[in-house]
Amino acid sequence: SQQGEEDPQALSIQEGENATMNCSYKTSINNLQWYRQNSGRGLVHLILIRSNEREKHSGRLRVTLDTSKKSSSLLITASRAADTASYFCASYPYGNNRLAFGKGNQVVVIP
Amino acid sequence: GAVVSQHPSWVICKSGTSVKIECRSLDFQATTMFWYRQFPKQSLMLMATSNEGSKATYEQGVEKDKFLINHASLTLSTLTVTSAHPEDSSFYICSARDHQVLPNEQFFGPGTRLTVL
Numbered sequence: 755s756q757q758g759e760e761d762p763q764a765l766s767i768q769e770g771e772n773a774t775m776n777c778s779y780k781t782s783i784n785n786l787q788w789y790r791q792n793s794g795r796g797l798v799h800l801i802l803i804r805s806n807e808r809e810k811h812s813g814r815l816r817v818t819l820d821t822s823k824k825s826s827s828l829l830i831t832a833s834r835a836a837d838t839a840s841y842f843c844a845s846y847p848y849g850n851n852r853l854a855f856g857k858g859n860q861v862v863v864i865p
Numbered sequence: 866g867a868v869v870s871q872h873p874s875w876v877i878c879k880s881g882t883s884v885k886i887e888c889r890s891l892d893f894q895a896t897t898m899f900w901y902r903q904f905p906k907q908s909l910m911l912m913a914t915s916n917e918g919s920k921a922t923y924e925q926g927v928e929k930d931k932f933l934i935n936h937a938s939l940t941l942s943t944l945t946v947t948s949a950h951p952e953d954s955s956f957y958i959c960s961a962r963d964h965q966v967l968p969n970e971q972f973f974g975p976g977t978r979l980t981v982l
Contacts, residue, residue, distance in 0.1 A: 796975040855909045
């Protein structure tokens with residue numbers, strides 16, 4: 755079953771702008787992860803944020819986690835055309851060793 | 866990072882035939898492997914979880930006799946789609962995890978595009 759839900763699901767921006775996408779989840783988690791998927795390809799792990807962390811950075815990526823609201827956001831700063839992809843959040847619900855994915859956000863960065 | 870490969874990357878078959886997809890962990894031992902399917906513009910849906918040397922655990926609604934999973938070694942798992950039909954056409958992705966080294970991280974294969982005519 756799907757754990758997370760992202761809103762919005764489709765985002766089209768100009769190169770150089772920031773892209774923000776959100777994810778909400780239903781049950782308690784140990785950590786939350788974000789993945790990128792280029793069209794027709796496998797998933798690339800972007801970043802992991804633990805339940806006791808509120809914010810984490812990795813290069814142009816910034817992830818926040820609000821466990822009280824059961825939500826997370828992924829911000830890509832200074833977007834590039836190569837950032838065009840689908841982005842998924844995923845988590846391991848407590849007591850469950852199966853990674854559950856959200857619906858995904860499709861991001862298009864226009865050069 | 867750890868590498869997971871899948872073979873074939875794409876396959877086209879006739880309805881009624883069986884198709885086998887291989888998933889290999891190239892530089893680590895995969896104590897657990899997962900099989901997902903993904904329809905166009907949708908998220909990944911977990912089909913089954915397999916631990917090396919034991920039977921796979923299937924998610925609700927996934928037919929175990931339809932999707933045969935074998936995880937005979939720590940580096941190889943196979944998914945066989947038996948008597949494939951057009952509705953089985955999808956993108957199948959495997960992932961692998963080593964509980965001892967990186968328990969929180971799964972490494973994904975590049976996926977296999979199955980088209981059933």
